[in-house]
Amino acid sequence: MELFNRYCFIGCEKSFEESDVIIFGAPFDGTCSFRPGSRFAPNKIRIDSYGLETYSPYLDRDLLDRKIHDAGDIDLIFGNKYAVLDTIKEYAQHIMNHQKKPLMIGGEHLVTLPVVSALFEKHPDLVLLHFDAHTDLRGDYMGEELSHATVIKQIWDFLGDGRIYQFGIRSGLKEEFYWAEKEGHTFMNKYGYDRLDEAVQKIKDKPVYVTIDLDILDPSIFPGTGTPEPGGITFKDMLDILQKLDGLNIVGADVVELAPDYDPTGVSTAVASKILRELMLIL
Amino acid sequence: MELFNRYCFIGCEKSFEESDVIIFGAPFDGTCSFRPGSRFAPNKIRIDSYGLETYSPYLDRDLLDRKIHDAGDIDLIFGNKYAVLDTIKEYAQHIMNHQKKPLMIGGEHLVTLPVVSALFEKHPDLVLLHFDAHTDLRGDYMGEELSHATVIKQIWDFLGDGRIYQFGIRSGLKEEFYWAEKEGHTFMNKYGYDRLDEAVQKIKDKPVYVTIDLDILDPSIFPGTGTPEPGGITFKDMLDILQKLDGLNIVGADVVELAPDYDPTGVSTAVASKILRELMLIL
Amino acid sequence: MELFNRYCFIGCEKSFEESDVIIFGAPFDGTCSFRPGSRFAPNKIRIDSYGLETYSPYLDRDLLDRKIHDAGDIDLIFGNKYAVLDTIKEYAQHIMNHQKKPLMIGGEHLVTLPVVSALFEKHPDLVLLHFDAHTDLRGDYMGEELSHATVIKQIWDFLGDGRIYQFGIRSGLKEEFYWAEKEGHTFMNKYGYDRLDEAVQKIKDKPVYVTIDLDILDPSIFPGTGTPEPGGITFKDMLDILQKLDGLNIVGADVVELAPDYDPTGVSTAVASKILRELMLIL
Amino acid sequence: MELFNRYCFIGCEKSFEESDVIIFGAPFDGTCSFRPGSRFAPNKIRIDSYGLETYSPYLDRDLLDRKIHDAGDIDLIFGNKYAVLDTIKEYAQHIMNHQKKPLMIGGEHLVTLPVVSALFEKHPDLVLLHFDAHTDLRGDYMGEELSHATVIKQIWDFLGDGRIYQFGIRSGLKEEFYWAEKEGHTFMNKYGYDRLDEAVQKIKDKPVYVTIDLDILDPSIFPGTGTPEPGGITFKDMLDILQKLDGLNIVGADVVELAPDYDPTGVSTAVASKILRELMLIL
Amino acid sequence: MELFNRYCFIGCEKSFEESDVIIFGAPFDGTCSFRPGSRFAPNKIRIDSYGLETYSPYLDRDLLDRKIHDAGDIDLIFGNKYAVLDTIKEYAQHIMNHQKKPLMIGGEHLVTLPVVSALFEKHPDLVLLHFDAHTDLRGDYMGEELSHATVIKQIWDFLGDGRIYQFGIRSGLKEEFYWAEKEGHTFMNKYGYDRLDEAVQKIKDKPVYVTIDLDILDPSIFPGTGTPEPGGITFKDMLDILQKLDGLNIVGADVVELAPDYDPTGVSTAVASKILRELMLIL
Amino acid sequence: MELFNRYCFIGCEKSFEESDVIIFGAPFDGTCSFRPGSRFAPNKIRIDSYGLETYSPYLDRDLLDRKIHDAGDIDLIFGNKYAVLDTIKEYAQHIMNHQKKPLMIGGEHLVTLPVVSALFEKHPDLVLLHFDAHTDLRGDYMGEELSHATVIKQIWDFLGDGRIYQFGIRSGLKEEFYWAEKEGHTFMNKYGYDRLDEAVQKIKDKPVYVTIDLDILDPSIFPGTGTPEPGGITFKDMLDILQKLDGLNIVGADVVELAPDYDPTGVSTAVASKILRELMLIL
Ligand SMILES: [Mn+2]
Ligand SMILES: [Mn+2]
Ligand SMILES: [Mn+2]
Ligand SMILES: [Mn+2]
Ligand SMILES: [Mn+2]
Ligand SMILES: [Mn+2]
Ligand SMILES: [Mn+2]
Ligand SMILES: [Mn+2]
Ligand SMILES: [Mn+2]
Ligand SMILES: [Mn+2]
Ligand SMILES: [Mn+2]
Ligand SMILES: [Mn+2]
Incomplete structure (x- = not known):
């Protein structure tokens, strides 16, 4: 007699061996400066994914037809x-x-660094699609070089110019915007994603990593995050973005910065689950 | 000396006898599979309706000029x-x-079934306008035929083809969409209501029942529901819908699936109240 | 490389085969008349059990030295x-x-009925230790015989007089108290457990089932329940009770009526976990 | 066909005419200096009273055997x-x-003043039993004489020395304690109620008004109040107090300072309901 | 050695003397009829402003280049x-x-009256830009002339016709709309701000006071307010409005009606901070 | 004209120079393994301290007669x-x-280490009074030596045997209890403080540091903490403890592990404020 365990993302019950995509959680939020709690995201997403269907009417595809394994969480040392x-x-x-392809559930944005670093060793022509409300381009944050406010700058250190595409950005230091826009170190699409088609065109033959800092969404639909920044994109915008990415050679991806306890309604978790x-x- | 009791919906203090419309609550949520709590909706709506005005600037009409009686809640047996x-x-x-016309406040969506069934006995040419995020067209749900996931299918069993118009739908099994769209058993307008004018045109001479599963709204404005489904319509869309329905021969209506305790801000209840x-x- | 999954109660990672005690969840709350939500208890308890240690200084024993398997949840049909x-x-x-011995995590109190019924078939001299704020002795509740308000009466129907011991009871109909106390159908210890030693003495040679409706605790320490009833016992009282039960021939047990979402502090879940x-x- | 309205306190459905006791709400919190919200208490108490039974095992009495009318709320002007x-x-x-006897549900403590004032006109030998965490004896509060911090001093202005008995007091200005204790203007029982028997003895032939500021309770069991003051009495203490008052000539009473929205668990409201x-x- | 105090709005640490703009809080909510709590707004805004950057990419300006002093809160007498x-x-x-210019953080909307009154004494040709969901044009509210429901009417009493411009209005009595629109006492732009350009054109040579009742925003993005009114403008609309006001001769401004405790996600406070x-x- | 800023603990407005005791916040929670958030404690305590009076009836002393400066928070680098x-x-x-004497408001318990270390340099015969639910005696936590689970062991490394007195302890590894109790490295009073008089007697001539991990309190009165551990002491116990410490030569103290956001009622913060x-x- 078999019991039911809702301990993996809905529809991701295949084994590691038979799967093409491996989901795992990285429940770390140790450098978060404002409101911590993204450590609780992976488990909450798994449990609440059972409020979803496995079928997407948008894409007319079903998770049950995919080969995806949910491996659980990495055991991390706080401090x-x-x-x-x-x-x-x-x-x-x-x-x-x-x-297999990694699909990581954060945790804070700093967890993107090691995955991109690992993928870069295999794919030296890797490009990064970065969706976020924040630049994340600081050289250091209060003297520290490793933080969720510096993560994209850390990745630039090895990817270099012309490889990072940023969308939805609406908050940062004056110096960060200058470095990205005026000095041209990244492809910077402020506020929205009106230049995404242009970017997709440029990278369509490259291996791509997609990192989605969920705070790109407007806090009306995604309040459960460490640094809510009003003025973001809608959920339908995000669906539109994902459809534009369909067909790219995505070699890895992540979804970060859900802090579920800040949203007692559970909507932020439902949003993260549906985006996942x-x-x-499309992987 | 008379005291003040905020125990009916604002402006609905007329007696049963003198009224044309009878509001009543059906505080049942017994088949809800994910997050229960719609049983608490009717009372919360009444109390918070006092944050509204009785006058609608949208319609330039006032509840005080109507004949509406709020009858309270039906006493229901859980289990x-x-x-x-x-x-x-x-x-x-x-x-x-x-x-008189019934206007029911749910409760979960299953409570729509008995009211439509009662109206159908009187109006054999009844048509159903169904606003929802979900198809609600399952044949059974874990072996049970009566559930809020099967309610519209249950109604189709007696209304039949060509009588059910669905709007805002964005979640369901692949089979449900196939049954509705490909086999054509219902008029299915996915995601929004762009084909509502067409539907209104078709049914303008029929008796109409309007069922509003409030989860059709985007969870940004309506988080307080059992199964929040991102990507819904806005509140202004809902106002627009209601204005399009003005003039139809509406013989009954309901508003279901508010679960107020999931939204500590109270906004979901305010939304439900204003839609009511x-x-x-327009009744 | 192995990942970490916090998907069973801390320290209960042994296999079904090698274990003496099997924990399982029964996430059902379908007859709850006031505030539902005990369906969410088993998973929340598992996740939050990681705030505990496996070692009990009270008993100087460690879960790691026990043979316990957490089997997950039974898949139940609402409605x-x-x-x-x-x-x-x-x-x-x-x-x-x-x-093996069953140790169930509810769900509402009605889930106790089938487990006691199963055990009774094997142990015809079974006695029931019932800890609760409520009598749970109604003959029916709004016409229904199966409900969390009738569950102990349902069990009495097959156990009969002299086999049910009730502690902590402080709420019920006048008729229920009369039936239990005046007619003497159960051993009724109102408010506290001052007669527990006497009961333990009487049943020390019998197979015992222990059912703990957590609302026996005062709502100051256990607010997360469907029907909080002020005036209950303290957590230290509960520790004292469990130590008094140590040595009895307990053939099964359960812990029911945690509704975790009603306690945003998480303390109710911590309490339930520590009692478990x-x-x-002591099993 | 009759519907069910949970709009009066459970078991208080008799008419004004046939009743001996009239419950009414005074939903005012306009002078509250710290956290407002007691205006929401009366309605919340009524709705949640349905989680109680009408029978008290403590007193072996039943509300259904009493003649009590719940008159609703007074309509008050904020500002x-x-x-x-x-x-x-x-x-x-x-x-x-x-x-008939008034039994008022506050609202903040200032609402006690007009009721005691009205009763004093009829009962010139009225004594006041005052249960509270706070002295409420200020002459003025920021220049204002009418406030929930001055209410007992305002009552003393007409009752005078030897007529006010205070219990549970654990917060106030040094000057207030001096005025009460050293100058002896009131009978001051700090922290608890160990001198309640003495007081009951003194007043057993007098008309008595009982005012219960619920913040006398420890915030562990009653967090939902404007100014939670740790170190209070337990719920069982409160039951004990009420049993000691049984038999006094109580001519009116009130229960004030529940601010239900500050306690999302609902326990504070359950406590207030059970005390009511x-x-x-005992009235 | 200096410590860090987050006790003024981020970037507003200049002294009173050297500053051009003085921010102060008016934490009063005493006439609020529905849900109080705007008294808590100023402090919450200051603390959470540290989740913002001082730099605005929208305006390409930085608070650090401005001369602004945060003076703290006025000490107010409730009652x-x-x-x-x-x-x-x-x-x-x-x-x-x-x-210097006053920039006030409310508190409820009534606090606008004394500031406009003070400015009117200096600027007899003052005009008022009023952003709100509500008309605020009642003659009295339950007999009281001073209330957050009458504040704009009170200001009209001295400003007179043709000096008040209202935007976003979607709730009020039928009489209020008639008075404003049909009798033409104010410039009334219902629902949105499509006539703002016209208004800016008319007032570009006048001293202007800007009062922003934050409930003009849709409750999806701003639930933390006393009377949430669905159907409001978006945050991007508000950014657009502020950019249209850039260049006007603004002699004072305020932001009112944030009640932060009603929004446990903190988003409403983040919105208020970013608007500030x-x-x-632009001051 | 002077405004009012509630930005220091009530009654602690004297200057650094004229004061004997300096309060400061250490808002760090970076090693917390379960629920973070103690970083928010110092500011929340200051704001809510205005719900207290400056006068203590327990001690008949008033903060206004003391020389205490609240210096604000140290600016700390997360990560x-x-x-x-x-x-x-x-x-x-x-x-x-x-x-002057330091009085620190945490943050997590690790912040105690540097303060005790600094005091030890001046007072080589320093003793530590440690109030906590947890042993905090691990050698390392997941390989890390510096954590809130190891802090007392880290202090023992320089204080040595016979200098650490622990009270209220009810959770830890079997090995930690063995090390403390069987090997005798600390004075370990499990569960309560019945041996506090004995300890006070032994240390009455020594310089004493008092560290209060607020989770020593029962979660019924103090739910707002990272690792709530049922079975703790009451608030009145804590008052009793503090009175027993009165007269000792306390050279420094701290209060740690309040995580205010986990307790929406605000009671945990009120408790921390009153203990402070x-x-x-008594300092
Ligand atoms: Mn980021
Ligand atoms: Mn971000
Ligand atoms: Mn539905
Ligand atoms: Mn639906
Ligand atoms: Mn029970
Ligand atoms: Mn029970
Ligand atoms: Mn009082
Ligand atoms: Mn009080
Ligand atoms: Mn306004
Ligand atoms: Mn408004
Ligand atoms: Mn500790
Ligand atoms: Mn601890």
Whole structure:
């Protein structure tokens, strides 16, 4: 007699071996400066994914027809971010060594760094699609170089110019915007994604990593995050973005910065879950 | 000396006898599979309706000029859905026997079934306008035929093809969409209501029942519901819908699936209350 | 490379086969008349059990030294309580057929009925220790015989007089108290547990089932329940009770009526988890 | 066919005429200096009273055997406390003119003033039993003489020395304690109620008004109040107090300072409701 | 060694003397009839402003380049609105006497009256830009002339016809709309701000006071307010409005009706903070 | 004209220079493994301290008669605990260099380490009074030596045997209890404080540091903490403890582990504030 465990994302019950995509959680929020709590995101997303259907009418595809394994969470050490980043990188390499794609659920945005770093070793022409309300381009934050406010700058350090595409950005230091826009180190699409088609055109032959800081969404639909920034895109915009990405050579992706306890309605978690479903269906 | 009791919807203090429209609550949520709590909706709506005005600038009409009686709630037995449905049907018949229109506040969506069933006995050419995020067209849900996931299919069983118009739908099984769209058993307008004018045109001479599952609204404005489904319509869309319905021969209506405790801000209840006010003003 | 999944109660990671005690969830709350939500208890308890240690200084015992398997949740059908009760009974029988003890996490109190019923078939001299704020002795509730307000009366129907011991009771109909106290159908210890030693003495040679309706606790320490009843026992009282039960021949047990969403502080879940830990350590 | 309205306190459905006790709400919190919201108490208490039974096992009495009418709420004008106090006094007089006893649900503590004032006109030898965490004995509060921090001093202005008995007090200005204790203007029992028997003895032949500021309770069991003051009495203490008052000539009473929205668990409202039930059963 | 105090709005740490703009809080909500709590707004805004950057990419301006002093809150007496209004007026005059501009954080909308009154004494040709969901044009509210429902009518009493421009209005009595629209006492732009350009054109040579009742925003993005009114403008609309006001001769402004405790997500406070930042950058 | 800023603890408005006791916040929670958020404690305590009086009837003393300065918060770098500990130690030394006593508001318990370390340099015979639910005696936590689970062990590394007195402890590893109790490295009073008189007797001639991890309190009165552990002491117990400490040579103290956002009622913050007030009055 078999019991029912809602302990993986809905429809992702295939084994590691038979799957093409491996979902895993990175429940770390140790450098968050304002409101912590993204550590609670992966488990909450799994449980609430059962409020979704596995079928997407938008894409007319069904998770049940996919080969996806939900591997659970990495066990992370609070108070030692270096060890955290090493462990995440090691697990991303483990996935790639088995010819599978990593799909990570954060945690804060800093967890993107080790996965992109691991993918870059395999794909030296990797490009990064970065969706966020924030620039994340600081050189340091209060003297620290590793933080969710510096993560994209850290990635630029090895990817270099012309490889990072940023969308939805509406908050940062004057210096960060200057560095990105005036000095041209990144492709910066402020506020929305009106230049996404142009970007897709440029990168359509490259391996792509997609990092979605969910605070790109307007806090009306996504209040459950550490630094809510009014003036963001709608959920329908996000569906539109994901449909535009369909067909790209996406070699890895993540969804970060859900802090579910800040949203007692549960809507932020439902939003993150539905974005994850759509993302899985275009991988 | 008279005291003040905020125990009916604002402006609905006329007696049963002198009224044309009878509001009543059906506080049942016994088949809800994800998050229960719509049982608390009717009382919360009444209390918070006092944050509204009785006057609608949209319609330039005032509840005080209408003849509406708020009858309170039906006393329902949790754990016996058959008895619940019978009791609701009996009360709906009682209202119709007095030549008045029923306006029900749910409760979960299953409570629509007995009211439509009662109206169908009187109006064999009844058509159903169904606003919802969900198809509600399952044949059964885990073996049960009576559930808020099957309610519209249950109604189709007696209304038949060509009588059900669905708007805002964005979630369901692949099979449900196939049955509705490909097999054509219902008029299915996915995501929005761009084909509402067409529908209104078709049904303008028929008796119409309007069922509004409030989860058709985007969870940004309506988080307080059992199964929040991102990507819905706005409140202004809903006002627009109601104005398009003005002039139809509406013989009954309901507003269901508010679960107020999931929204500590109270906004979901305010939204439900204002939709009810506008709905009363077009009945 | 192994990942970490917090999907069973802390320290209960042994297999079904090697274990003596089988924990399982029965996430049903379909007859709850006031505030539903105990369906969410089992998963919340598992996740939050990681705020506990496996070691109990009270008992100087450690879960890691026990053989306990957390089997997950039974998949239940909302809207059909008969099917729910059958499924639970079947799973309890499955456990007993393997010579193991069932330890159930509710759900509402009605889920106790099928487990006691299954155990009674094997242990005809079974006695019931019932900890609760409420009598749960109604003959019917609004015409329904199966409800969390009638569950102990339903059990009495087959156990009979002299087999049910009730503690902490402080709410019920006048008729229920009369039936229990004046007519003497149960051993009724109102408000507290000052006669527990006497009861333990009487039943020390019998197979015992322990059902803990957590609302026996004062709502100051356990607000997260459907019907909070002020004037209950303290958490230290509950520890004291469990120590008094140590040494009895307990053949099964349950912990019911946690409705975690009503307590945003998470304390109610922490309380339930710690009681479960202590309970496991005396099984 | 009759519907069910949970718009009066459970078991208080008799008419004004046939009743001995009249419950009414005074939903005013306009002078609250810290956290407002007691205006929402009366309605919340009524709705949640349905989680109680009408029978008290403590007193072995049942509300159904009493003659109590719940009259609803007085309609009050925010921003004009003078008008508020006048309206309350007028309604209290209306009750007394019909030879009935007033039982008021606050609102903030200032609402006690007009009711005691009305009763004093009829009972010149009235004594006041005052249960509270706070002295409420300020001469003025920021220049204002009428406030929930001055209410007992305002009553002393007409009752005078030797007529006010205070219990549970644990917060106030040094000057207030000096005035009460050293100058002896009131009978001051700090922290608890160990001198209640003595007080009951002294006043057993007098008409008594009982005012219960619910913040006398420890915030562990009663967090939902404007100024939570740790170190209070338990709920069982409160039951004990009410039993000691049984037999006194109580001519009126009130229960004030529940601010239900500050307690999302609903326990504070359950506590207030149960105290009201017990209070009704000794009137 | 210096410590860090987050006790003024981010970037507003200049002294009173060296500043051009003086921010102050008026934490009064004493006439609020539905849900109080705007008294908590100023402090919450200051603390949460540290989730913002000082730089606005929309305006390409930085608070650090401005001369703004955050003076803290006025100490107000609950229960005496006359004294409250006098104290606010006195402080506004103090600011103007030093040739600085007042920027007030409410509190409820009534606090606008004394500031406009003070400015009118200096600028007899003052015009008022009023952003709100509500007309605020009642002659009295339950007999009281001073209330947040009458504040604009009170201001009209001295400003007179043709000086008040209202935007976003979607709730009021039929009589209020008639008075404003049909009798033409104000420039009334219902629902949105499509006539703002026209208004800006008319007033571009006048001294302007801007009062923003934040409930003009849709409750999806601003639920934390006393009377949430669905159907409002978006946050991007508000950014657009502020950019249209850039260049006007704004002599004072306020932002009122945030009740932060009603929004546990903190988004409403983030919205108010960001609007304040943009407003400061156009003063 | 002076405005009112509630930005220091009530009654602690004296200058650094004239004060004997310096309060400061250390808003760090970077090693918290379960629920973070103690970073928000210092500011919340200051704001809510205005719900208290400055006078303590328990001690018959008034904060207004004391010389206490609230210095604000140390500005800490999330993601670098070494820098955090250095900065705190430096500020503690700064206070001691001016012959004043530090009174720190955490943050998590790790912040105690640098303050005790600084005091130990001046007072080599320092003893530590440790109030906590948890042993905090781990050698390492997941490989890390610096964490709130290891802090007392870290302090023992320099204080050594016989210098640490622990009270209220009810959770830890079997090994930690063995190390403390069986090996005798600390004075361990499990569950309560029945041996506090004995301890006070032993240390009455020594310089004493008092660290209060507020989770020693039962979660019924203090739910707002990272790891709530049922079975703790009451608030009255804590008052009793503080009175027993009165007269000791306390050279520094702290109050840690309030995570205010987990308790929406605000009671946990009120409790922390009142404990701080009483603690100040015995320093
Ligand atoms: Mn980011
Ligand atoms: Mn971001
Ligand atoms: Mn539906
Ligand atoms: Mn639906
Ligand atoms: Mn029970
Ligand atoms: Mn119970
Ligand atoms: Mn009082
Ligand atoms: Mn009080
Ligand atoms: Mn307004
Ligand atoms: Mn408004
Ligand atoms: Mn600790
Ligand atoms: Mn601790």
